[in-house]
Amino acid sequence: MILVTGGAGFIGANFVLDWFRQGSEPVVNVDKLTYAGNATTLAPLSADERHIFAHIDICDAAALAALFARHRPRAVVHFAAESHVDRSIRGPGEFVQTNVVGTFMLLEAARAYWNELDAGEKAAFRFLHISTDEVFGSLEPDDPPFNERTAYAPNSPYSASKAASDHFVRAYHHTYGLPTLTTNCSNNYGPYQFPEKLIPLSITRAIQGEKLPVYGDGKNVRDWLYVGDHCAAIRTVLERGVVGRTYNIGGWNEKTNIDVVRTICDVLDELRPATSGGCYAEQIEFVKDRPGHDRRYAIDASLIERELGWRPAETFETGIRKTVAWYLDNAGWVDGVTSGSYRDWLDTHYARSN
Ligand code: NAD
Numbered sequence: 001m002i003l004v005t006g007g008a009g010f011i012g013a014n015f016v017l018d019w020f021r022q023g024s025e026p027v028v029n030v031d032k033l034t035y036a037g038n039a040t041t042l043a044p045l046s047a048d049e050r051h052i053f054a055h056i057d058i059c060d061a062a063a064l065a066a067l068f069a070r071h072r073p074r075a076v077v078h079f080a081a082e083s084h085v086d087r088s089i090r091g092p093g094e095f096v097q098t099n100v101v102g103t104f105m106l107l108e109a110a111r112a113y114w115n116e117l118d119a120g121e122k123a124a125f126r127f128l129h130i131s132t133d134e135v136f137g138s139l140e141p142d143d144p145p146f147n148e149r150t151a152y153a154p155n156s157p158y159s160a161s162k163a164a165s166d167h168f169v170r171a172y173h174h175t176y177g178l179p180t181l182t183t184n185c186s187n188n189y190g191p192y193q194f195p196e197k198l199i200p201l202s203i204t205r206a207i208q209g210e211k212l213p214v215y216g217d218g219k220n221v222r223d224w225l226y227v228g229d230h231c232a233a234i235r236t237v238l239e240r241g242v243v244g245r246t247y248n249i250g251g252w253n254e255k256t257n258i259d260v261v262r263t264i265c266d267v268l269d270e271l272r273p274a275t276s277g278g279c280y281a282e283q284i285e286f287v288k289d290r291p292g293h294d295r296r297y298a299i300d301a302s303l304i305e306r307e308l309g310w311r312p313a314e315t316f317e318t319g320i321r322k323t324v325a326w327y328l329d330n331a332g333w334v335d336g337v338t339s340g341s342y343r344d345w346l347d348t349h350y351a352r353s354n
């Protein structure tokens, strides 16, 4: 049995669905079901006894303690977080609560449970914390990509909250000996991503005939990682990672935002030509920049490749085609997750950006 947090969100749900395609070990899936957590994503598992869903806030210490006692997991894979930078700029409090306090509560619950295990179980236990490359701050054009020794320099409330959580995980290993692992990955994309993030936002707005907002000059660079590759990397680190270490995970796919949006438009022109007869790229609109917008992220993934033998299977070109095709085939999922409150967010956010 493993305990996953945030398994109704984008990466967590992909991880849980993948987990059951690869093996049969049960999962207890802890999720608060915020706007970003969608039970419908997990519908394929509704009749699967190996999947136990626990509708719990990771800040709830008593609920977490009861869950550890009942299910006795051999590992924790911690995805639960507030994850959207623009929301952290508008309202950082929730990010401190879930990402910092929530991670602390989870560490405390894990430590109390782990302390009571016998020596063999203690040695085998793992706490795998999923983090981001944004903790390293922003790169200049000629800087080498982030590696595991890059100093932390978080710039947004989101990345500051993730950096704080990374430090707590590190401290729990150093101080208490809790067998932790941390992964810092680059921007993910793929099926089931909430359509507030650049790639699903561009796909869904394009086919609805809406403007495609590109912040600033569109030259900010992100390093894209297909979510299926990320899930494989997480399984690898869980199985073979060296306790106490951190691993950077990336897809070697640095792209400017404008190139990403243009590529999406080109794939859509091919797979779902616009009914107007025009090109989707005509919908691109440059809008006011994000405050404190990090210029460039890039990951050096050579440590995990060299030491653990993981490599991404997708290039950006293959991954983005799969992703666009998935959103075209799953309009019902998008409708289901974009509630009234999300529409309100879109209206206020993009009204203010312009
Ligand atoms: P997401 O926003 O899609 O999902 C987050 C999930 O956590 C949701 O299911 C939500 O309901 C749940 N959650 C939020 N607060 C909770 C709480 N207090 N208690 C229990 N559950 C709660 O996020 P994602 O994109 O899947 O990201 C997963 C993890 O990966 C996060 O830790 C994020 O920081 C990290 N990460 C994401 C990316 C990316 O590109 N998406 C890149 C690097 C790192």
Ligand code: TYD
Binding pocket: 084, 085, 086, 187, 196, 197, 198, 199, 201, 213, 214, 215, 220, 221, 222, 257, 290
């Ligand atoms: P996002 O998907 O929010 O991820 P992150 O901020 O964690 O990197 O944004 C990816 C990039 O796309 C980032 O440089 C901001 C930019 N962006 C836009 O240009 N327009 C948008 O509407 C959004 C949501 C993001």
